[in-house]
Amino acid sequence: MSAKAEIGVSGLATMGRNLARNLARHGHAVALHNRTYQKTKDLVDHFSDEGTFVAAESAQEFVDSLERPRRIVLMVPAGAATDAVIDEFTPLLEQGDVIIDAGNAHFLDTRRREKALSEKGLNFVGMGVSGGEEGALNGPSIMPGGPKEAYDALGPLLEDIAAKVDGEPCCTHIGADGAGHFVKMVHNGIEYADMQLIAEAYDLLRKGLGLDPAAIAETFRSWNAGRLDSYLMEISSEVLSHVDADTGKPFVDVVADEAEQKGTGRWTVQGALELGVPVTGIGEAVFSRSLSGHRDLRDAARGLPGTSGAVLEGAAAEGFADDIEQALYASKIVAYAQGFNQIQAGAVEYDWSIDLGAVASIWRGGCIIRARFLDEITAAYRRDPALATLLADTSFSEALAGAQDSWRRVVAVAAQLGIPAPGFSTALSYYDALRAERLPAALIQGQRDFFGAHTYRRTDREGTFHTLWAEEGRPQEQR
Ligand SMILES: NC(=O)C1=CN([C@@H]2O[C@H](COP(=O)(O)OP(=O)(O)OC[C@H]3O[C@@H](n4cnc5c(N)ncnc54)[C@H](OP(=O)(O)O)[C@@H]3O)[C@@H](O)[C@H]2O)C=CC1
Ligand SMILES: O=C(CO)[C@H](O)[C@H](O)COP(=O)(O)O
Numbered sequence: 001m002s003a004k005a006e007i008g009v010s011g012l013a014t015m016g017r018n019l020a021r022n023l024a025r026h027g028h029a030v031a032l033h034n035r036t037y038q039k040t041k042d043l044v045d046h047f048s049d050e051g052t053f054v055a056a057e058s059a060q061e062f063v064d065s066l067e068r069p070r071r072i073v074l075m076v077p078a079g080a081a082t083d084a085v086i087d088e089f090t091p092l093l094e095q096g097d098v099i100i101d102a103g104n105a106h107f108l109d110t111r112r113r114e115k116a117l118s119e120k121g122l123n124f125v126g127m128g129v130s131g132g133e134e135g136a137l138n139g140p141s142i143m144p145g146g147p148k149e150a151y152d153a154l155g156p157l158l159e160d161i162a163a164k165v166d167g168e169p170c171c172t173h174i175g176a177d178g179a180g181h182f183v184k185m186v187h188n189g190i191e192y193a194d195m196q197l198i199a200e201a202y203d204l205l206r207k208g209l210g211l212d213p214a215a216i217a218e219t220f221r222s223w224n225a226g227r228l229d230s231y232l233m234e235i236s237s238e239v240l241s242h243v244d245a246d247t248g249k250p251f252v253d254v255v256a257d258e259a260e261q262k263g264t265g266r267w268t269v270q271g272a273l274e275l276g277v278p279v280t281g282i283g284e285a286v287f288s289r290s291l292s293g294h295r296d297l298r299d300a301a302r303g304l305p306g307t308s309g310a311v312l313e314g315a316a317a318e319g320f321a322d323d324i325e326q327a328l329y330a331s332k333i334v335a336y337a338q339g340f341n342q343i344q345a346g347a348v349e350y351d352w353s354i355d356l357g358a359v360a361s362i363w364r365g366g367c368i369i370r371a372r373f374l375d376e377i378t379a380a381y382r383r384d385p386a387l388a389t390l391l392a393d394t395s396f397s398e399a400l401a402g403a404q405d406s407w408r409r410v411v412a413v414a415a416q417l418g419i420p421a422p423g424f425s426t427a428l429s430y431y432d433a434l435r436a437e438r439l440p441a442a443l444i445q446g447q448r449d450f451f452g453a454h455t456y457r458r459t460d461r462e463g464t465f466h467t468l469w470a471e472e473g474r475p476q477e478q479r
Pocket of ligand 1: 010011012013014015016034035036075076077078080081082084085102103104105129130131132133
């Protein structure tokens with residue numbers, strides 16, 4: 001074989017194909033491999049004018065075509081497929097070679113894989129990539145974990161192909177072992193929450209004000225010109241203005257209303273439960289997708305009494321669209337704040353040093369949740385890297401103060417009209433719970449102590465207490 005490729009990509013479906021093209025367009029010679037050779041051949045047949053590709057039919061041929069130390073990017077489904085590909089390549093590699101898993105792996109799998117491969121003298125980098133098909137081609141947001149030395153060698157190439165915002169690449173070393181995949185997982189959890197909130201705004205505009213999809217697309221377009229400017233808002237207006245070619249109906253009216261999920265949102269919630277972080281917005285988003293898919297439950301419950309069908313009119317409708325904009329912005333702040341808290345907690349639990357300002361900064365471009373307000377989140381964490389919650393940063397506390405009357409009105413009207421708004425409601429409850437002087441958790445402690453002698457702490461004294469409920473009802477200090 002003549003010239004060697006600088007880097008290889010194995011797994012040439014939607015993401016791998018475009019990542020390989022992105023690398024080639026930036027002047028890097030790319031070796032190509034796919035389980036089924038046809039995809040490799042198609043890529044070379046269609047895009048060989050974009051750069052240098054070295055097509056390989058077998059794993060051995062692929063490995064042989066790479067310069068040393070070899071750098072192999074995997075872009076295959078998480079779980080067994082990733083293990084299968086790693087197992088295929090590992091015996092063919094040599095000390096110092098690097099495997100980069102750029103799929104949506106679970107961070108605990110990434111920790112396991114890095115440990116196993118480092119014992120064989122191989123470097124393993126678990127790397128989150130976001131931006132979908134278009135981002136992979138034109139510049140994604142890249143979240144690499146793994147050893148710092150591996151990033152030192154790999155970083156310039158990754159930064160070259162990443163999205164750029166204000167001249168800065170949307171790529172940074174996130175932290176050791178699974179940190180990159182952990183942050184990508186939370187990114188996807190926030191993505192779920194953001195999508196759910198936008199969907200609720202659409203539902204309220206449609207059912208609460210009687211607007212049609214085209215009008216809602218226009219409303220979203222106008223919001224997208226302001227503080228809600230984001231990729232998800234932009235594509236939502238595109239989707240809402242799309243008309244189905246077969247029926248002439250709005251696209252959104254001919255799509256089955258059952259949202260699917262591949263699993264990263266669920267992982268985020270499972271991880272948050274383990275860490276004890278209340279990510280209520282992401283939780284509601286995951287459960288809302290699940291509920292939408294429960295045709296059995298929905299069929300059984302359809303026709304139960306309710307108030308659905310009423311539309312706001314006259315003075316009641318006045319300003320309601322603006323209220324929804326406020327509620328959306330406030331709820332979005334809460335969802336992102338919760339996600340960043342999960343990253344903070346994950347960093348403590350897994351001993352990663354994660355710069356939250358840097359994470360917010362690389363999410364400003366390339367990724368699915370890119371949004372104007374990530375500039376403010378970046379600035380907030382740069383002002384105070386240990387910020388307990390984004391809600392406490394002045395730029396957000398002021399926005400929440402300004403939004404809260406509208407936010408409360410939206411949640412109340414949604415309940416009155418029978419329009420489900422779990423994302424808006426849970427975000428408002430979270431805000432109210434965090435700012436409350438006292439929570440009813442005191443009663444829960446009493447209940448626990450009553451039935452299980454689980455003890456409680458008091459506000460007026462140090463120590464742990466148990467009340468003799470069946471006797472004279474007096475507290476006893478527990479040692
Ligand atoms: N699609 C998206 O927008 C995004 C996806 N991701 C992640 O990137 C990765 C790739 O996603 P995507 O491009 O959508 O493709 P898919 O997740 O659909 O994966 C398809 C690719 O994986 C290969 N593959 C599947 N199973 C195996 C196996 N057991 N052994 C070897 N190869 C296998 C397929 O080969 P073959 O052609 O032979 O079937 C094909 O190249 C996933 O982890 C995904 O979660 C990350 C960000 C965005
Ligand atoms: O990683 C992504 C974007 O960042 C993928 O698009 C994500 O897998 C989509 O998730 P789901 O299918 O669960 O909606």
